[in-house]
Amino acid sequence: xxxxxxxxxxxxxxxxxxxxxxxxxxxxxxxxxxxxxxxxxxxxxxxxxxxxxxxxxxxxxxxxxxxxxxxxxxxxxxxxxxxxxxxxxxxxxxxxxxxxxxxxxxxxxxxxxxxxxxxxxxxxxxxxxxxxxxxxxxxxxxxxxxxxxxxxxxxxxxxxxxxxxxxxxxxxxxxxxxxxxxxxxxxxxxxxxxxxxxxxxxxxxxxxxxxxxxxxxxxxxxxxxxxxxxxxxxxxxxxxxxxxxxxxxxxxxxxxxxxxxxxxxxxxxxxxxxxxxxxxxxxxxxxxxxxxxxx
Amino acid sequence: xxxxxxxxxxxxxxxxxxxxxxxxxxxxxxxxxxxxxxxxxxxxxxxxxxxxxxxxxxxxxxxxxxxxxxxxxxxxxxxxxxxxxxxxxxxxxxxxxxxxxxxxxxxxxxxxxxxxxxxxxxxxxxxxxxxxxxxxxxxxxxxxxxxxxxxxxxxxxxxxxxxxxxxxxxxxxxxxxxxxxxxxxxxxxxxxxxxxxxxxxxxxxxxxxxxxxxxxxxxxxxxxxxxxxxxxxxxxxxxxxxxxxxxxxxxxxxxxxxxxxxxxxxxxxxxxxxxxxxxxxxxxxxxxxxxxxxxxxxxxxxxxxxxxxxxxxxxxxxxxxxxxxxxxxxxxxxxxxxxxxxxxxxxxxxxxxxxxxxxxxxxxxxxxxxxxxxxxxxxxxxxxxxxxxxxxxxxxxxxxxxxxxxxxxxxxxxxxxxxxxxxxxxxxx
Numbered sequence: 001x002x003x004x005x006x007x008x009x010x011x012x013x014x015x016x017x018x019x020x021x022x023x024x025x026x027x028x029x030x031x032x033x034x035x036x037x038x039x040x041x042x043x044x045x046x047x048x049x050x051x052x053x054x055x056x057x058x059x060x061x062x063x064x065x066x067x068x069x070x071x072x073x074x075x076x077x078x079x080x081x082x083x084x085x086x087x088x089x090x091x092x093x094x095x096x097x098x099x100x101x102x103x104x105x106x107x108x109x110x111x112x113x114x115x116x117x118x119x120x121x122x123x124x125x126x127x128x129x130x131x132x133x134x135x136x137x138x139x140x141x142x143x144x145x146x147x148x149x150x151x152x153x154x155x156x157x158x159x160x161x162x163x164x165x166x167x168x169x170x171x172x173x174x175x176x177x178x179x180x181x182x183x184x185x186x187x188x189x190x191x192x193x194x195x196x197x198x199x200x201x202x203x204x205x206x207x208x209x210x211x212x213x214x215x216x217x218x219x220x221x222x223x224x225x226x227x228x229x230x231x232x233x234x235x236x237x238x239x240x241x242x243x244x245x246x247x248x249x250x251x252x253x254x255x256x257x258x259x260x261x262x263x264x265x266x267x268x269x270x271x272x273x274x275x276x277x278x279x280x281x282x283x284x285x286x287x288x289x290x291x292x293x294x295x
Numbered sequence: 296x297x298x299x300x301x302x303x304x305x306x307x308x309x310x311x312x313x314x315x316x317x318x319x320x321x322x323x324x325x326x327x328x329x330x331x332x333x334x335x336x337x338x339x340x341x342x343x344x345x346x347x348x349x350x351x352x353x354x355x356x357x358x359x360x361x362x363x364x365x366x367x368x369x370x371x372x373x374x375x376x377x378x379x380x381x382x383x384x385x386x387x388x389x390x391x392x393x394x395x396x397x398x399x400x401x402x403x404x405x406x407x408x409x410x411x412x413x414x415x416x417x418x419x420x421x422x423x424x425x426x427x428x429x430x431x432x433x434x435x436x437x438x439x440x441x442x443x444x445x446x447x448x449x450x451x452x453x454x455x456x457x458x459x460x461x462x463x464x465x466x467x468x469x470x471x472x473x474x475x476x477x478x479x480x481x482x483x484x485x486x487x488x489x490x491x492x493x494x495x496x497x498x499x500x501x502x503x504x505x506x507x508x509x510x511x512x513x514x515x516x517x518x519x520x521x522x523x524x525x526x527x528x529x530x531x532x533x534x535x536x537x538x539x540x541x542x543x544x545x546x547x548x549x550x551x552x553x554x555x556x557x558x559x560x561x562x563x564x565x566x567x568x569x570x571x572x573x574x575x576x577x578x579x580x581x582x583x584x585x586x587x588x589x590x591x592x593x594x595x596x597x598x599x600x601x602x603x604x605x606x607x608x609x610x611x612x613x614x615x616x617x618x619x620x621x622x623x624x625x626x627x628x629x630x631x632x633x634x635x636x637x638x639x640x641x642x643x644x645x646x647x648x649x650x651x652x653x654x655x656x657x658x659x660x661x662x663x664x665x666x667x668x669x670x671x672x673x674x675x676x677x678x679x680x681x682x683x684x685x686x687x688x689x690x691x692x693x694x695x696x697x698x699x700x701x702x703x704x705x706x707x708x709x710x711x712x713x714x715x716x717x718x719x720x721x722x723x724x
Contacts, residue, residue: 096650096651099647099648099650099651100647100648100651100652101644101647101648101661101662102644102648102652102654102658102659102661102662103661104661107661107662121337121339124339125339125340125341125342126341126342127397128396128397128398129395129396129397130396131395131396141395143395143396145397160333160336162326163324163325163326163333164324164325164331164332164333164434165325165331165395165397166324166325166326166327166328166330166331167325167328167329167330167331167431168331168395201396203392203393203396203398205299206298206299206302206389206392206393207393207396207398209299209302209303209306210302210306210353210393210398211342211344211350212303213302213303213304213306213307213310214306214307214309214310214344214350214354215310215344215345215346216310216311216344216346216348216554217346218554218555218568219346219347219552219554219568219570220345220346221345221346221347221570222345222347223347224343224346224347225343225344225345225346225347228340228343228349229342229343237342239342243345246344246345247345250345254555256557257555257556257557257559257565258555258565260557260558260559261559262559262560262561262564263373263374263375263558263559263560263561264373264561265364265366265373265560265561265562266364266372266373268362268364268372269362269372271362271410272411273362273410273411273412274362274477277443277477278476278477280479280482281472281476281477281479284479284481284482
């Protein structure tokens, strides 16, 4: 049994896994553990002594894509499971393994990918940028956002922000890693506490006005809202403090509508366009009646 | 009137439009420009309101003043609602300010009809033009168009927008004549046909190499049908939707349960929104588009309305018991799609896995399938349902929800209490 200590990153796992595979090391002969402080790869002397011959082993690219995503999950068992799936796909002779969603290992890997994908999607949705200033040299607006992802997704999620917000400077701060864009380059720094990010933006009030008024009190469906926007995200969303009040007043608002006296139809105003519409509608109706008479 | 007050009125006026899609646009992004915006990925829902609906776009009207008198609509001319009007610059600024804070991923702009169809379209288009040309905005734009607007203006709207739409509102001319006297089904469909032509042109593969590239145009059109405002049956509604999908290749038909509005019309009394019916229509719509069902199989002349207690696929299976049980390990893909409780993705997983193994119930559990629903309809390597179970009359009863969940009976609506509105399922699949 050998112990492999890697940085908790896909690249570190890949380098180690490639060497282990080249040596034909079976999954149950390895103990995987990760440590963010780990500077360089430690795979044991016997492994480093022999040059890797991994070139001969073909790995489906679909697996590498999934592994990259699953590696961002925080489950400590992921490195071992990824290696086991890699081994089964190659030396284990189960080339078709990824077609088997019914396999325990594949299913677990898919679950991790799904959780990571959802976390990325929610980051794209729930990051809220706050304007902090304008760069005096470039004239570019500068924004800062705070987000708390469940998994290590900052590097997977930020290319989207680069494409979408190329024309402004922005930083997205998280507890474990921060991303920064200055119009030229995307770069990453270590995590910071929440107090480093601004709490408000001058536009938040107008946004809350929109949120309050786009809500329809006649079709309240709280569980549908919460399944897509779980409460854990609420503390960082400027609109969330409105939710309780909107729900509480909705019954009374609907009752008010039902009790309102019905309005009679008003006569058409004198408008040339409206008159032409009414004329067209009348001749259309006459035509279609004529046709149905013939048939 | 300040911008906050205008936004209150013109967002409130826009909320009855159910469309929220922001996906399906051509790929574009802001790299290398001074602007912001990107499209082409899957849509992002930036927030959810307590009605369970997503907020992906800034959905507002240019103005809620309107010449038309559609009785289901809060903005009709007979309503006493407070009227407001944005200037194009105000909408442009709101869109950009909201977008840069990542509150939204685009704009859905519609308008009450003022002066004429063309005049109104010009106002709406001006906003899109400024966003695209003056601010290099590459985010999603959905513009509502008016069937009677000139072809040139619809072409211009499509040039700036990712999606354009015309609401069909009701599936029959009779319904429109009563409830929306200015609207006309034939003209709406004609306009949809023209839009389809422009979208087809955009995607035409067999262009001669020297032929000029067609001007840019939206990648899709959608529409909305109101449910429960007139007497149309589900068969009529789905028949109309099916026609729009095939004849005009719409991306989406939205079904919107008629829900109470603050300014009720004497011609259309308020009632509880038929949310379960709306939900069943969306399920049926999915069966038409992704499961190869025909309208007549879901809602026929003999039984024109969907079963509110059961989903339409289960309902179909119970009416067609002779088709079951289906062998998961052998049946064709089309047949697997007909099994209640099996969705498109799991059908693909089954088809792919069964090439290497004979599937057992434990495999289906690992796919997280609802065995309770599936068991009467399937055969696996270790399961064969007792024939008697399939034939028995009690099978339907087995799937009915417990009685206390069926508190809403829309045929004879009781005076709706707010708890009713809260209890029903709604929304898309």
